[in-house]
Amino acid sequence: MRALVVTGPGKAELQETEPPVAAPGEVIVDVERVGVCGTDVELFTGAMSYLHSGRSWYPLRPGHEWCGTVTAVGAGVDAGWLGRRVTGDTMLGCGRCHRCRTGRQHVCADLAEIGISRGRPGALAEQLAVPASALQPLPDTVDLTLGALVEPGGNALRAVEGSGLAAGGRLLVLGTGTIGLLAALFARARGIEVHLLGRDPEGLRLARTLGFEGAWTRPSLPELAWDAVVDASNAGDLPALALDLVEPAGRVVCIGLAGTPSTIDTRHLVLKDVTVVGVLGGSAGLAGAIAAYADASVDARPLVAATVGLAEGLDVLAGHRPAEAGQGPKIHIDPRR
Numbered sequence: 001m002r003a004l005v006v007t008g009p010g011k012a013e014l015q016e017t018e019p020p021v022a023a024p025g026e027v028i029v030d031v032e033r034v035g036v037c038g039t040d041v042e043l044f045t046g047a048m049s050y051l052h053s054g055r056s057w058y059p060l061r062p063g064h065e066w067c068g069t070v071t072a073v074g075a076g077v078d079a080g081w082l083g084r085r086v087t088g089d090t091m092l093g094c095g096r097c098h099r100c101r102t103g104r105q106h107v108c109a110d111l112a113e114i115g116i117s118r119g120r121p122g123a124l125a126e127q128l129a130v131p132a133s134a135l136q137p138l139p140d141t142v143d144l145t146l147g148a149l150v151e152p153g154g155n156a157l158r159a160v161e162g163s164g165l166a167a168g169g170r171l172l173v174l175g176t177g178t179i180g181l182l183a184a185l186f187a188r189a190r191g192i193e194v195h196l197l198g199r200d201p202e203g204l205r206l207a208r209t210l211g212f213e214g215a216w217t218r219p220s221l222p223e224l225a226w227d228a229v230v231d232a233s234n235a236g237d238l239p240a241l242a243l244d245l246v247e248p249a250g251r252v253v254c255i256g257l258a259g260t261p262s263t264i265d266t267r268h269l270v271l272k273d274v275t276v277v278g279v280l281g282g283s284a285g286l287a288g289a290i291a292a293y294a295d296a297s298v299d300a301r302p303l304v305a306a307t308v309g310l311a312e313g314l315d316v317l318a319g320h321r322p323a324e325a326g327q328g329p330k331i332h333i334d335p336r337r
Helices: 038-045 049-053 150-163 178-189 201-209 238-245 266-271 283-294 313-317
Strands: 002-008 011-016 026-035 065-073 085-088 127-131 135-137 170-174 193-197 226-231 246-254 275-278 304-309 330-334
Touching: 002 313, 011 313, 026 085, 038 313, 065 127, 065 150, 135 283, 150 178, 150 226, 150 246, 150 283, 170 178, 170 238, 178 193, 178 201, 178 283, 226 238, 238 246, 238 266, 304 313, 313 330
Parallel strands: 170 193, 170 226, 226 246, 246 275, 304 330
Antiparallel strands: 002 011, 026 065, 026 127, 026 330, 065 085, 085 135
16 A cells, blocks of 8 residues: 655655554554644654654654544454444553543543654554544535544644633634634534734734634734633743733643743733643544534634545645635545545
């Protein structure tokens, strides 16, 4: 089968490789759509911290936002999975430790991440082996585009839930990339008043196209009471800004990661009685994201600017935007093209 493999910093190629065989407890998925994430780009460029800590290494096959159809099952797997449309969890814990047994497999000490860490191959190939325990079935109302947006959707939904806001609360989202816009969509679906702060003109335009009239730059941001702030950016100074802006006794949710350390004044944090929540991974949000896509309360498809073939994925990883791309921040790859 064909697979896209990163062989070193800034180096990737299409390879012909042996298709996977389902081990006990696993299924084989014919991959139909894969989203390209900032993590994939960092793995390609060599900037990803895991490459320096030894948690990830070359060669590697990226791709952790995916969907497809189950075409084979291993020993011990219910044959009812055959032919089902699925996506799956990226975060694969050992299944035995206390964290895994209490539903926190995403922070397992022996965590392997599909397409990211510990040599677990990703979805940028025609087929993918996945533990059946990680699968999430997709209903017919969730198409390929939405199916490959479940993983980032799960992350964004967890960020919204971390804000602690109910209908009528006011949320400020910092960042108009994929996660920021998804968080805004999920929050709005819950009746939360959503505003976004960004600096990218395209991202702000898309936010307004999606119906978010409160899409601001820093100079234009109104002085409103922000009940919670979600930092979905990669800017090192924005966690401190989130703390400045949030209401006393409010919540700051950090889901974005900067390339350099972010600093906040914990005296300010304590004296404002602010709760700070960190979000790693979408595991606990996957089912909720699927449900919101399925009932059409969230339509994330405008975030996808283009879908290209596997060979064109080499250029996408290198930071080149397809000529036919729309204004959305996300590029999808069809490994069968």
